[in-house]
Amino acid sequence: MTNSYIFHKNVVQLGGRLPRELLPTELAKEYYRVLDNNAKTLISSAQEILPQLPPIHFDFVLSGEINACAFKADNRYFIGVTTGTLFMLDLVLLRMLSDPRLFDFALDSSLEATDLPNLVDYAPHADRMYNSGQLPIRPKSTQREDYARHLFDHAFLFLVGHELAHITRGHVDYYDDKVGLTMIDEMGWVPFDSEKMLERQSIEADADRRSTFSRIASIELQHLNHSKEIPAWANSVESPKKLLFDWTLAVNILFRLFGDIRFSPKQLLHEFYPPLPLRRMMVSGATLACASSWDAITEDDSAFAVRTAVKYCEYAFATILGENPSMEGVRNANSLECREHNRLLVKFWYETMRDRIVKHSYEPDLIGANEGLKE
Numbered sequence: 001m002t003n004s005y006i007f008h009k010n011v012v013q014l015g016g017r018l019p020r021e022l023l024p025t026e027l028a029k030e031y032y033r034v035l036d037n038n039a040k041t042l043i044s045s046a047q048e049i050l051p052q053l054p055p056i057h058f059d060f061v062l063s064g065e066i067n068a069c070a071f072k073a074d075n076r077y078f079i080g081v082t083t084g085t086l087f088m089l090d091l092v093l094l095r096m097l098s099d100p101r102l103f104d105f106a107l108d109s110s111l112e113a114t115d116l117p118n119l120v121d122y123a124p125h126a127d128r129m130y131n132s133g134q135l136p137i138r139p140k141s142t143q144r145e146d147y148a149r150h151l152f153d154h155a156f157l158f159l160v161g162h163e164l165a166h167i168t169r170g171h172v173d174y175y176d177d178k179v180g181l182t183m184i185d186e187m188g189w190v191p192f193d194s195e196k197m198l199e200r201q202s203i204e205a206d207a208d209r210r211s212t213f214s215r216i217a218s219i220e221l222q223h224l225n226h227s228k229e230i231p232a233w234a235n236s237v238e239s240p241k242k243l244l245f246d247w248t249l250a251v252n253i254l255f256r257l258f259g260d261i262r263f264s265p266k267q268l269l270h271e272f273y274p275p276l277p278l279r280r281m282m283v284s285g286a287t288l289a290c291a292s293s294w295d296a297i298t299e300d301d302s303a304f305a306v307r308t309a310v311k312y313c314e315y316a317f318a319t320i321l322g323e324n325p326s327m328e329g330v331r332n333a334n335s336l337e338c339r340e341h342n343r344l345l346v347k348f349w350y351e352t353m354r355d356r357i358v359k360h361s362y363e364p365d366l367i368g369a370n371e372g373l374k375e
Helices: 003-014 026-049 083-097 126-131 142-168 171-179 194-225 240-256 276-291 299-321 328-333 336-360
Strands: 056-061 068-073 076-082 183-185
Touching: 003 056, 003 068, 003 076, 026 056, 026 076, 026 142, 056 083, 056 142, 068 142, 068 171, 076 083, 076 142, 083 126, 083 142, 083 240, 083 299, 142 171, 142 194, 142 240, 171 183, 171 194, 171 336, 194 240, 194 276, 194 336, 240 276, 240 299, 276 299, 276 328, 276 336, 299 328
Parallel strands: 056 076
Antiparallel strands: 068 076, 068 183
């Protein structure tokens, strides 16, 4: 059986495989071809670092949901991202860069229309937005569209890296060995008891940290090798502070696609995923921890870049939705309850989960992505 067939058979419940070969236009095929190549390049990089890592097949799931998955079938590994995730990222990022009120600090906004309609009745689902006539609007400035694509790539590769971590760090094989469950998808899990919730949240937090560690290392390497190049979306060479801002903004926009979800202590041990406000805080902390070893940027500049990006995400969403900006969600993510739960997850990972999972991992020590985390 081909990888495509096995992939489709195992993601039917999520929507089935997107038949890219049947797409009606070459432009559409090229869109997915580029993303497919980016994902496979990331996977190949992991295989260079971890030579024992088996082949991993990447593909797209035809679904309006914002979702992704990693699974094992027929002794092969697979990663999938839904088409709905891509649509929603395009819808939001292109709309933001089409608005002259946004990103005027870095890019020329004078070409953009001043009478764009707001995104009304926003819902975190591609089919609902498409059926209500909410379609991506391309910026008039090529430079601003390039910047939107740049942010898109950051968000997309973080998501693929998260799913890749579920494989490289043994999460998929651990669940297979423990309960015979071979797929980890980011939505729709059925709740178990509170200890299993804590276990699952710890694993998801580990995947987020690992993907962050990988992406920041890649950004640092990119800056080292291309520090004098001017990107297509910029007017000058980008500083490490700007690179960290872009990365943090893109990942926060990815989380924010689900809406301004507020933290509630009731969520702590009743969901498989760490609450989204907490997840945003944890990734920010992991970003600062990784950047602390980057000689090209000071700790103050790193903190400023991350803090500014988190706030700008809220401002940009409020602008395209026609709402008043609110920092309540950001403050919510830094609440005492969030911080305490973060400490609980890190403690549970070190004292319990790492020992349980290490025998299934392709990264034998299971460190690096989790050391020296900052809040």
